[in-house]
Amino acid sequence: MTRDEAFLQFLLRMGDNTLVLGHRVSEWCGHAPVLEEDIALANTALDLIGQTQMWLALAGEVQGEGKSADDLAFLRDAWDFRNVLLVEVPNGDFGRTLMRQFLFDAWHKLMLERLMNSSDERVAAIAAKAVKEVTYHVERSRDTVVGLGDGTEESHARMQEALDYLWPYVGELFAADAVDEAMVAAGIAPDPASLRADYDALVGAAMAEATLSLPKSDFAHKGGRNGRMHTEHLGHLLTQMQWLQRAYPGATW
């Protein structure tokens, strides 16, 4: 694997995470429990899709085949996606959606803060832009997780259930492979494993405040960020997201 091949994989991982999560969160548009939450979810989705445009545009540039961010988003099939499994699992109820958001946001913010020092100035610029938005995301998702966790009996039970369901998807965010090794060697991105201690501290404090118990098992579902095995949910998501290009190939706005 050449440096540019690894760089492309890294950029697809960043861009596919924000794309797939952005799409998932946008599914709440018009369905959230109250208007304020509906707007907040839609805004979060919008930020994530905006960040996707930057990551995938750069991915297309590095790939050098003349592909745009739109080409990469709408003309690839499930096996070419490099997002972690966490972001493709269905939304579940509002509590699970916000729990997933917090588990992702906490990692996202730590990752972007490190990427601001990337040796590649394009990566550093995207990270510096995105981290401002993600700081708001994590503040809100953390507040909501704490509010619902330390809420009523019903909301507490649902948040514990959400955490138990989602926790096995967290480990993949920190599993390093050859792509990461190449990125570390080039000074482009940090070793994902090096973010784990800060992540555990951040998430641990929030869960304690939310009166929720972190599952003991470290078992981790993997296969998304290397594309080896996505969940069945990704294909269903793509049929929605890519519907227009599948039905009318090459259609433009």
Place this chain on the structure above:
Amino acid sequence: MSGARPGTDQIWEWLDAVPDPEIPVISVVDLGIVRDVEWRGDTLTVAVTPTYSGCPATSIIAMDIETALRDRGIEDIRIETRISPPWTTDWLSDKGRARLEEYGIAPPQPAGGPERCPHCGSKAVEKVSQFGSTPCKAHWRCTDCLEPFDYFKCI
């Protein structure tokens, strides 16, 4: 175009008359998103920085800028999207901040919340939601006059 080409000061002035599509009381210059205006040969290059990366107004703004300059007779225009350094609310002009408040939107404060209610001036305000009608705003409420209002988030 015919005659001498307009200087960049003149162009900044024209751009200061282009309203932000979502908050039309302030101009794109007030908002601080026009970062640079430069002639490169016969091409006028305008560097624009998006406020939020997914803000749907960004492409409308680029189109509005291009239309305004074409109306002034400039034909060869290049709009450049510049993401670094990232946009910050520190770039809002004083004129822009004053107009926002008159319009009913509390201007950004480093403290992270509005200084006062833009309607009655009371300092008794509370946050309703961190997100408001556009990505750049949060939703607040005055507990004295009871009116809700938008707060321009500080980033």
